[in-house]
Amino acid sequence: MKEIKNERFGLERALYGAENIKLVDCRFDGIEDGESALKEANHFILENCFMNLRYPLWHDNDVKLEHVEMTENCRAALWYSSNVQINNSKLHGIKALRECRDIEIKNTEIESPEFGWRSKNVSLSNVKINKSEYLFFEGQNLTLKNVDFTGKYSFQYVEDMRIENSNLDTKDAFWHSKNVTVINSTIRGEYLAWYSENLTLIDCKIIGTQPLCYCKNLKLIHCEMIDTDLAFEYSDVAATIKGSIDSVKNPKSGVIEADDIKEIIITDDAKYKSEAKIKVNKKQFSFSS
Numbered sequence: 001m002k003e004i005k006n007e008r009f010g011l012e013r014a015l016y017g018a019e020n021i022k023l024v025d026c027r028f029d030g031i032e033d034g035e036s037a038l039k040e041a042n043h044f045i046l047e048n049c050f051m052n053l054r055y056p057l058w059h060d061n062d063v064k065l066e067h068v069e070m071t072e073n074c075r076a077a078l079w080y081s082s083n084v085q086i087n088n089s090k091l092h093g094i095k096a097l098r099e100c101r102d103i104e105i106k107n108t109e110i111e112s113p114e115f116g117w118r119s120k121n122v123s124l125s126n127v128k129i130n131k132s133e134y135l136f137f138e139g140q141n142l143t144l145k146n147v148d149f150t151g152k153y154s155f156q157y158v159e160d161m162r163i164e165n166s167n168l169d170t171k172d173a174f175w176h177s178k179n180v181t182v183i184n185s186t187i188r189g190e191y192l193a194w195y196s197e198n199l200t201l202i203d204c205k206i207i208g209t210q211p212l213c214y215c216k217n218l219k220l221i222h223c224e225m226i227d228t229d230l231a232f233e234y235s236d237v238a239a240t241i242k243g244s245i246d247s248v249k250n251p252k253s254g255v256i257e258a259d260d261i262k263e264i265i266i267t268d269d270a271k272y273k274s275e276a277k278i279k280v281n282k283k284q285f286s287f288s289s
Contacts, residue, residue, distance in 0.1 A: 001045070010034050010053070019043055028053045028074075054093075057081055065089050070096065078103075091115075097122075113151075116142075135170075136161075155180070171208075174199060193218075212237070218254075225258075230265070232256065234272050251276035 003022045009015060010030025014037045022045040028037050029052040036055045038044070043062040051074045057063065060081040067088050070077050074093040078084060078100055086105045096112040097103065101120040110129040116122060116136040123143040129135065135154040136142060142161040150169040155161065159178045166185040174180060174193035181200045192211035193199055199212075200219040207226045212218055213233040220239035225231065229246040232239070237251055241258035248256060249265040252272050257279040266274050277284060 001043075009037050012036065013039060016040060021045075022047065023049055025049070028056055051077070055079070057084075060084070229263075232276075234270075237276070248278065250274050251278070255279065 001020045001022050003024060004026060005024045006026065008027045008030060010032035012034035014034060016036065016039050018038060018041040020043050024047045027050045029050060034053060036058060037053060038056050038060060039058045041060050045064045046068050048067045051068065051070045053073065054075050056074065057078045058080055061083055063081065063084045065086045069090045070093050072092050076095045076098070077091065077093050078096060079098045080100065082101045084100065084103045086108055089108045091108065091110045091112055094112055095114045096110065097115055097119055098117045099119060103119060103122045105124045105127055107126045110127060111131050113131060113133045115129070115132045116139055118138045119136065120140045122139065124147050125145040127147050129147065129149040129151065132151040133153055134156065135149065135151055136158055138157045140159045142158060144163040144166055147166040149166065152171045154168070154170040154173045155177055156175045157177065158180065161180045163182045163185055168185060169188045171189040172191050173187065173189055174196050176195045177193065177199060178197045180196065181202070182204055183202045184204065186205040188207040190208045190210065192206065192208060193215060195214045196218065197216040199215060201223050202221045203223065205224045205226065206228055208228065210230045211228050212231055212235055215235035215237065218235050218237040220241065222240055222242060224242050225245045227246065230249045231245055231247065232251040233249045234252045237254040237256060239256045244260040244262060245258050247263035247265055248261055250267060250270045251274055253275045255277045259281055261278065261280050264278060
């Protein structure tokens with residue numbers, strides 16, 4: 001592997017199609033304002049590099065990034081690429097990852113709206129993500145561990161995802177998602193997981209109004225629900241809740257168990273009649289058409 005150190009690359013397609021190189025302490029920057037520096041490149045390493053130009057890593061394979069900083073100007077950095085490992089880096093450009101596969105990101109800071117769209121086989125661990133609207137839209141086979149995330153409209157239309165030990169501050173998360181499991185995590189935000197299918201929450205803390213409506217095969221196991229009103233409307237749900245729920249409205253079917261529910265709302269004009277069983281402090285209420 002050829003090593004290149006302390007070089008600056010500012011021209012269009014400066015290293016187009018490169019293979020078997022290691023770039024150390026290099027800068028992708030300059031008045032030339034060149035795009036696509038490493039497009040169609042394979043089997044290369046970036047170490048302690050600074051990236052300030054657009055579209056640098058498109059159609060690449062077998063890539064390692066270690067201590068790499070991508071600025072706001074480094075937009076759409078990784079598209080259509082595969083087998084990428086990123087560690088101890090900063091990804092700050094919009095749309096930093098899209099339609100990629102087999103991606104591993106560790107110990108990294110991400111500030112990138114529309115991050116991860118239509119990507120597959122992506123794992124994140126010890127990652128902080130800020131200001132990323134529509135995170136992982138239509139992503140598949142995703143694993144998140146020890147992730148701290150803030151942003152709106154996350155995980156919409158995702159399939160086959162597992163999240164552990166994470167903090168998610170996000171509005172409209174998990175809409176239309178399928179086959180998602182979240183364990184030992186806090187989820188804060190309005191309108192959680194509407195229209196989801198096969199969502200399982202285990203030992204989670206859920207905070208925010210009108211969560212978990214229109215869900216199919218929804219499971220909550222030993223979860224807490226804080227400031228959660230009008231929960232479970234028209235959902236098929238099996239839930240065991242520690243503590244209190246502010247209100248439950250028109251659950252479609254299943255069993256909801258909680259230490260306390262401040263209000264149970266079953267309306268005569270509901271679109272779907274409730275056939276759920278609700279147990280409050282072991283006292284059971286049944287509703288059917």
